[in-house]
Amino acid sequence: MVKYTEKEFKTILIVRKYIDSWFWDRYGVNPYQGCQFGCIYCDSRSARYRLPADFENDIIVKKDAAGMLDGRLSRARTLLPDVVAMSGASDPYHHAEARFESTRHCLEVLQKHVYPVHILTKSRLVLRDLDLLEEIGRNNWCCVSVTITACDPEVARFLEPKSPSPQGRFDVVRTIKENTGHVQSGVLLMPVIPCLSDSAGDLEAMVRGAKEAGADYVLFGGAMTMRDQQALWFLRHLKESHPEFLDKYEHLYGFTYDEESYEGDYMAKDSYNTVISHTFLDLCAAYDMPYRIRRFIPADYRAENYRIAEMLLNRAYDLMVTGKAWTRPHWAGMNIQNLKEPIVDVADRGELRAIRNVGPALEDFILKELGS
Numbered sequence: 460m461v462k463y464t465e466k467e468f469k470t471i472l473i474v475r476k477y478i479d480s481w482f483w484d485r486y487g488v489n490p491y492q493g494c495q496f497g498c499i500y501c502d503s504r505s506a507r508y509r510l511p512a513d514f515e516n517d518i519i520v521k522k523d524a525a526g527m528l529d530g531r532l533s534r535a536r537t538l539l540p541d542v543v544a545m546s547g548a549s550d551p552y553h554h555a556e557a558r559f560e561s562t563r564h565c566l567e568v569l570q571k572h573v574y575p576v577h578i579l580t581k582s583r584l585v586l587r588d589l590d591l592l593e594e595i596g597r598n599n600w601c602c603v604s605v606t607i608t609a610c611d612p613e614v615a616r617f618l619e620p621k622s623p624s625p626q627g628r629f630d631v632v633r634t635i636k637e638n639t640g641h642v643q644s645g646v647l648l649m650p651v652i653p654c655l656s657d658s659a660g661d662l663e664a665m666v667r668g669a670k671e672a673g674a675d676y677v678l679f680g681g682a683m684t685m686r687d688q689q690a691l692w693f694l695r696h697l698k699e700s701h702p703e704f705l706d707k708y709e710h711l712y713g714f715t716y717d718e719e720s721y722e723g724d725y726m727a728k729d730s731y732n733t734v735i736s737h738t739f740l741d742l743c744a745a746y747d748m749p750y751r752i753r754r755f756i757p758a759d760y761r762a763e764n765y766r767i768a769e770m771l772l773n774r775a776y777d778l779m780v781t782g783k784a785w786t787r788p789h790w791a792g793m794n795i796q797n798l799k800e801p802i803v804d805v806a807d808r809g810e811l812r813a814i815r816n817v818g819p820a821l822e823d824f825i826l827k828e829l830g831s
Contacts, residue, residue, distance in 0.1 A: 790815065
């Protein structure tokens with residue numbers, strides 16, 4: 460039995476030190492704690508989130524989330540409009556939203572204050588709000604990313620027992636693209652689940668399905684991460700339903716199974732991620748499918764900063780997923796999009812190398828781009 464508890468919180472808006480380089484969000488809003496989709500791999504089960512162990516049945520509804528958000532944005536003196544991600548630790552359109560409508564009310568606030576929005580969901584309920592999302596996209600920027608981890612319905616039911624079917628989620632993307640003109644939408648292939656959704660055939664089915672649905676992109680996140688109680692929860696289910704794969708996980712993550720504690724690695728072996736990443740990139744090339752999201756570009760002094768940063772961060776992503784050195788362009792891009800002045804002014808003063816991680820090669824690249 461699902462229990463809903465309405466609870467007061469002091470704040471609703473998460474302000475990040477650095478813009479996320481995959482989803483392009485500066486801010487985050489989680490109207491709920493807990494998620495009824497019950498995905499067995501979900502990182503929100505880990506200790507850092509401090510959620511109940513049975514968080515798919517013990518749902519916290521943040522009281523007056525929209526009112527808190529409106530108050531925060533109305534009082535803001537230093538915040539600039541930038542992408543707000545909904546959500547992170549829970550799906551903004553899981554079953555509770557049909558009853559409480561907290562996500563829709565928060566979207567109405569973001570529309571009022573002209574903030575761009577990125578929705579991350581598995582739910583068909585997002586289609587209820589297409590009118591609002593289209594209006595946000597028309598006036599600013601809007602993106603809806605639909606997570607699909609497996610195309611095989613049986614595998615999906617094991618991994619995400621209370622989520623819509625994979626085809627149902629492809630249909631969400633298709634419906635968005637057929638009924639809006641200003642909403643970017645695509646598939647989040649994250650995480651890849653070793654042994655269950657990682658074959659070349661699995662990956663091709665995902666890219667092909669996204670292409671057929673008219674997706675703007677498939678964003679690939681590599682193999683699932685594992686830590687503390689989240690790892691224990693997943694491995695317990697794996698042992699019960701697919702014990703034949705346990706040895707493979709012990710090898711990939713460097714542990715010996717113990718039902719009481721997890722002492723393995725957070726990420727799968729680099730060699731594994733490199734192989735599946737190359738396969739994925741080859742498939743995207745074959746199907747002419749973008750694998751990065753087009754970012755929000757503000758109409759103020761940040762515009763050129765964000766454009767340059769996007770190129771650097773896209774390059775860093777390519778290097779990272781193929782197992783090459785990626786940190787310098789990544790952190791150069793992160794620091795450039797945090798500048799408090801136009802990068803053109805920095806370049807005019809000859810101070811590009813004063814930006815952390817910008818060396819001679821990146822300076823030349825930036826100057827060339829600014830000149831063009």
